[in-house]
Amino acid sequence: MSLYSKRGVSAQKEEVHAATRNIDKGLYPKAFCKIYKDLLGNDENWINVMHADGAGTKSILAYLYWKETGDVSVWKGIAQDAIVMNLDDLLCVGIYDKILFSSSIDRNKHLLPGEVLKTLIEGTQAFLDTMRDFDVDIAFLGGETADVGDVVRTIAVNGTMAARWPKDKLVTNEKIARGNVIVGLASYGRSTYENEYNSGIGSNGLTSARHDVLNKFYAENFPETFEPSLNSDVVYIGQHKLLDPITVSFREERYETNIGKLILSPTRTFAPVVKTILEEHFDDINGLIHCSGGGQTKCMKYVPDNVNIVKDNLIAAPEIFNIIQQASGADEKEMYQVFNMGCRLEIYTNEETAGQLINIANEFGIDAQVIGRVEEGNKELEIITGDKKINYNF
DSSP states (O other): OOHHHHTTOOSSOHHHHHHTTTSOOOSOTTSSSOOEEOTTTOOTTEEEEEEEEEOTTHHHHHHHHHHHHOOTTHHHHHHHHHHHHHHHHHHTTTOOSSEEEEEEEEEOTTTSOHHHHHHHHHHHHHHHHHHHHTTOOEEEEEEEEEEOTTTOSSEEEEEEEEEEEEGGGOOOSTTOOTTOEEEEEESSBOOTTOSSOBOOOTTSSHHHHHHHHBOTHHHHHOGGGSOTTSOGGGSSOSSBOTTOEEEEEETTEEEEEEHHHHHTOOOOOOHHHHHHHHHHHGGGOOEEEEOOTTGGGGGGGTSOTTEEEEEOSOOOOOHHHHHHHHHHOOOHHHHHHHSOTTEEEEEEEOHHHHHHHHHHHHHTTOOEEEEEEEEESSSEEEEEETTEEEEEEO
16 A cells, blocks of 8 residues: 555545546536536526635645744745636636636634735735736635634635636547647746746645655644544655755756745646637647646546557656655656646647647746657556656556
8 A cells, every 4th residue: 555545645536536426427528627508697608617626735734834934925825726726627628717716714723823814815816816917817706714623633725616618618628539649738947927936746745745755843743734543654754844955956047945845836827828828729729637636647537538648758857756756765656646747737739739839838938848649549548757668547
């Protein structure tokens, strides 16, 4: 059993998928979000989408960083995480504008004071204001903030997004077919709309990152940050503290930072990039996949059943994933199944258009390249990295 499983989490969410197996899959079963008929406008040419996600256990890392440094601004990143994990899922069905957002924050009031809530709420509005500068209009409609210390040990930050969208502007992944190439967008670096270096970690696999990288100091001083029934051999088993300094390089620039900031890098949104791509090349976009829970294997839930996916030119993994792998001892197969590994968005298109999509990403300061292709098959995934071939069957 992997360390990930021993900690009570699952990269593939097998039990969740089993529980929802008999639920209506909506109008387009392979679409990245569930799409339903237009109940709001009763127009057969439009659809409705409502989607929920959140920052997950990354909020625990923010809690630790805040407690250790007193820097309340770290919670702004968690607000962004909760938004982007919704927004970038909606991007994958073609929705990039006129979106409604409602937040949901559950906290232990004895540990998280009002200044944290204030920072989360202000951080939410600030991020949405930034998106509006790129003509991605998201309305913040408030939400629910509950003091439920009997339910949560620290804090849970989540959100829900809803939209009404024209049916002829949807990306449903049904067009993914043999001969497509896959353009991957890097999750790390510094885009034109980011203020500092982003490690690329996103908001998935943070339970592993936290326990494998950080040391027992945090178990001993912050027992509220982990499930007390876990065996000590899987709790904070790493060598680092959050403020350990580290230097990372990107595009010939060096960034002086620390382990905590790397792990807490806010999840990058691809909204400005995808908006431009869909406006200029919609007819050439056959599929969009957000490599979130499930990492580089996420695509297999949404591609048609008659294809295989080969990824033989993945973007090089940034430093944060090397740190996690060295700390955990996880093999490549588990790493690519848990983390995005530096590539968090996949665009399925034709070979002729791929270069133009890469150029658009580059204009926003985001690295991109053709990372693989679609072949005829029976739903198998092959990842080739260096001299290693990793196979997954679905």
